[in-house]
Amino acid sequence: DGGITQSPKYLFRKEGQNVTLSCEQNLNHDAMYWYRQDPGQGLRLIYYSQIVNDFQKGDIAEGYSVSREKKESFPLTVTSAQKNPTAFYLCASSILPGQVYYNEQFFGPGTRLTVL
Amino acid sequence: GIQVEQSPPDLILQEGANSTLRCNFSDSVNNLQWFHQNPWGQLINLFYIPSGTKQNGRLSATTVATERYSLLYISSSQTTDSGVYFCAVGGDFGNEKLTFGTGTRLTIIP
Numbered sequence: 431d432g433g434i435t436q437s438p439k440y441l442f443r444k445e446g447q448n449v450t451l452s453c454e455q456n457l458n459h460d461a462m463y464w465y466r467q468d469p470g471q472g473l474r475l476i477y478y479s480q481i482v483n484d485f486q487k488g489d490i491a492e493g494y495s496v497s498r499e500k501k502e503s504f505p506l507t508v509t510s511a512q513k514n515p516t517a518f519y520l521c522a523s524s525i526l527p528g529q530v531y532y533n534e535q536f537f538g539p540g541t542r543l544t545v546l
Numbered sequence: 547g548i549q550v551e552q553s554p555p556d557l558i559l560q561e562g563a564n565s566t567l568r569c570n571f572s573d574s575v576n577n578l579q580w581f582h583q584n585p586w587g588q589l590i591n592l593f594y595i596p597s598g599t600k601q602n603g604r605l606s607a608t609t610v611a612t613e614r615y616s617l618l619y620i621s622s623s624q625t626t627d628s629g630v631y632f633c634a635v636g637g638d639f640g641n642e643k644l645t646f647g648t649g650t651r652l653t654i655i656p
Contacts, residue, residue, distance in 0.1 A: 463643065463644075465646075467587075470648075471648060472550075472632060472634075472646030472647055472648045472649055473632070473634070473644075473646045474646070475643045475644070475645075478643055488643060489547075518587055520587075520589065522644075533576075533577055533636070534577075534579060534591065534594040535577075535579065535634075535644060536591060537581075537588070537589040537591075539586070539587070539588050540587045540588070542587070
């Protein structure tokens, strides 16, 4: 089955620790995205990547880092510099950016991160 | 950046009722998507509709790009329709990030 997987589903972290959230897709999509959702809010973009070995900051990149070594994988690291990391994190992907008529984004099931 | 406003913020309806959710955006867009977020947090794609009208069963959507709004219609509501509905828009080609509204929380009462 084609789709986007995220792991773990729930993650607990102590203050001061870095954690890495996994996102994998087998849709052969070129672009991948990380969003953050806080309770009662919409999603906000953290980072996105349009091709392997390249990525750009989104609206709230401070305290986060990413890598894109493979087309199908886009892990997100939440560092200790992120002041309020407790949130729901969603990964998404879409086909080659710049395709005029169809750049629909599809989302994974998300990871709930709680800082203790 | 693009601003997205959704209305109403909350909607409570009896099962079988019809509803209209609205999304206003502040600039021209090349991507507009409607999502349903279920109680487990999963975002389910409903429509990709930067312009025009589409229908899928009891759901339909219309985007009037020149007037910068989109409408999502739900007919004959069922309890499984409950959840949060998000509108998200994207602007420039080559930069397909989405900007989300704050959502409409729909509650369907049996």
